[in-house]
Amino acid sequence: xxxxxxxxxxxxxxxxxxxxxxxxxxxxxxxxxxxxxxxxxxxxxxxxxxxxxxxxxxxxxxxxxxxxxxxxxxxxxxxxxxxxxxxxxxxxxxxxxxxxxxxxxxxxxxxxxxxxxxxxxxxxxxxxxxxxxxxxxxxxxxxxxxxxxxxxxxxxxxxxxxxxxxxxxxxxxxxxxxxxxxxxxxxxxxxxxxxxxxxxxxxxxxxxxxxxxxxxxxxxxxxxxxxxxxxxxxxxxxxxxxxxxxxxxxxxxxxxxxxxxxxxxxxxxxxxxxxxxxxxxxxxxxxxxxxxxxxxxxxxxxxxxxxxxxxxx
Numbered sequence: 001x002x003x004x005x006x007x008x009x010x011x012x013x014x015x016x017x018x019x020x021x022x023x024x025x026x027x028x029x030x031x032x033x034x035x036x037x038x039x040x041x042x043x044x045x046x047x048x049x050x051x052x053x054x055x056x057x058x059x060x061x062x063x064x065x066x067x068x069x070x071x072x073x074x075x076x077x078x079x080x081x082x083x084x085x086x087x088x089x090x091x092x093x094x095x096x097x098x099x100x101x102x103x104x105x106x107x108x109x110x111x112x113x114x115x116x117x118x119x120x121x122x123x124x125x126x127x128x129x130x131x132x133x134x135x136x137x138x139x140x141x142x143x144x145x146x147x148x149x150x151x152x153x154x155x156x157x158x159x160x161x162x163x164x165x166x167x168x169x170x171x172x173x174x175x176x177x178x179x180x181x182x183x184x185x186x187x188x189x190x191x192x193x194x195x196x197x198x199x200x201x202x203x204x205x206x207x208x209x210x211x212x213x214x215x216x217x218x219x220x221x222x223x224x225x226x227x228x229x230x231x232x233x234x235x236x237x238x239x240x241x242x243x244x245x246x247x248x249x250x251x252x253x254x255x256x257x258x259x260x261x262x263x264x265x266x267x268x269x270x271x272x273x274x275x276x277x278x279x280x281x282x283x284x285x286x287x288x289x290x291x292x293x294x295x296x297x298x299x300x301x302x303x304x305x306x307x308x309x310x311x312x313x
Contacts, residue, residue, distance in 0.1 A: 023054040023065035027106060031065075032058060035100045036112070050219075051292075052236055061098065063112040072108045074236025079111050081156045082235055088148060091141045092116050092222075092231035116231040121218035121253070122304040130227045132258040137229045138221070138249060139265025146210040146243050153211040158238055160206070164214045165242035167279055171200045174283035177291040184294060192313045193282060201275045204242050208273075214239050216246040217285050218253055218304045244276035251281035252308035282312035 023031075025044060032041050041058050048055040052071035053064045066075045079096050086095040098112035124130075163169065175197065182190045213220075214237035222231035247269060250262050263269055269277075286309035293302035 020068045021107065022049075022067050023056070023106070025056075028054070028056045028063065028065065031100060031103065031106060031110065032056075032063065034103070036098055039098070039112075050234065052234075057115055058112070060115055061112040062094070062115040063098070063100075063110060064094070065106075065110045066108045071236065075109055075111065077157070077238060078235050079109060081153075081158060081238060082113075084156050085145075085148075085235075089141060089144050089232075091137065091229055093235065094233065116222055116233070118222040118224045118230050120233070121221050121223060122300040124223055124227060126227060128255060128258065131254055132261055133227065134221075134223075134229050135254065135258060135261035136265045138253070139262045139267075141229070141232065142213075142216070142243075142246050142249070143266050145213065146246070148211050150209070150211065150240055153238075153240065158211060158240060160209065161214070161237075161239035161241055162203075162206075164212070164237065164239055164245055165203055165209070167201050167203050167276060170280060170283040171197050174287040177287050180291055180294075181287065186309075189309055189313060193287060193309075196282060196313070197279075201272070201279050204244065204273070204276065208242065209240050210243045212239060212241045212243060212246045213237070214241060214245055216249050217289070218249075218308070219301055221253075242276060244273045245280050247273065247277040248281035248285065250274075251278045251312045252285045252305075253311070255311055278312055281308060285309075286312045 025046070029041050029044055032039055032044075039058050039061060043059065045057045046055070047057045047062060049067070052066060052068065052074055054067045056063050056065070064075060064078070066072050078094065079099055082093060083095055086093055094111075094113035094116070096111040096113055100110045100112075102108050174193075178190050178194065213232065213235065215234060216232070220232055220234045221229055222233065224230045247266070250259050254262055263274075285305055290302065290305035290309055292298075293305050
């Protein structure tokens with residue numbers, strides 16, 4: 001599920017979340033058999049379905065298939081950018097190895113990467129201590145990512161995207177969900193959220209922009225069996241933008257009691273950036289993504305985004 005997709009949808013019927021090109025087992029099997037006949041697909045296994053992509057595992061490989069039109073551009077970005085990023089970052093990321101092409105039955109490129117062992121955060125129940133133990137690896141990861149020179153990522157084809165860093169746009173989009181969330185039993189939380197959102201932070205100067213993941217939330221962070229971060233998924237939104245968009249993880253993943261440990265690992269962050277990070281966390285994950293999780297009955301994601309809302313408030 002990508003930010004652009006979430007922010008662009010204004011209708012919240014169940015049909016609003018339907019994919020244009022869902023990739024079920026027969027289609028996944030046919031595409032892999034035709035284009036990569038040496039890959040064993042006898043044990044093809046579904047491993048996830050988000051806003052943009054359907055994911056299937058074939059042995060040691062995971063394949064990502066765009067499931068709607070907007071995901072086609074994102075998958076092209078991942079295929080182009082991720083091989084160059086993989087060696088620069090302290091956690092694992094998908095590194096495209098098998099690159100498939102569009103066919104008459106399926107209108108997009110797709111790719112396969114080595115399967116990253118573990119589960120994303122929403123499939124774990126983490127204690128405060130376990131979340132605190134994630135502060136150093138996540139802080140170090142974002143420091144490394146944000147430290148990559150902008151000229152280098154531009155040469156890779158990474159674009160500047162002002163929409164990802166537009167604080168007023170995030171506020172307006174989140175306010176569309178207040179009524180539904182209030183009706184779903186979150187009235188007191190929505191009162192607090194509306195109070196915070198009355199004072200929308202201004203956007204930062206483009207001079208402060210860095211390369212950002214742009215959808216850095218628990219549902220894209222892989223944990224190993226010891227509950228430590230080992231990988232980061234879903235890079236279709238990568239762009240040059242406000243680092244506060246990624247730093248929102250401080251407010252969506254960590255409680256106030258453990259937040260400073262994350263910032264110590266990342267490095268100095270001024271108060272204006274922290275304010276924007278909290279705003280992004282509250283709007284995109286505490287409200288917009290929570291509404292999506294409830295509407296689509298994604299119970300594990302709803303649990304994590306309810307935590308995110310509580311932390312932001």
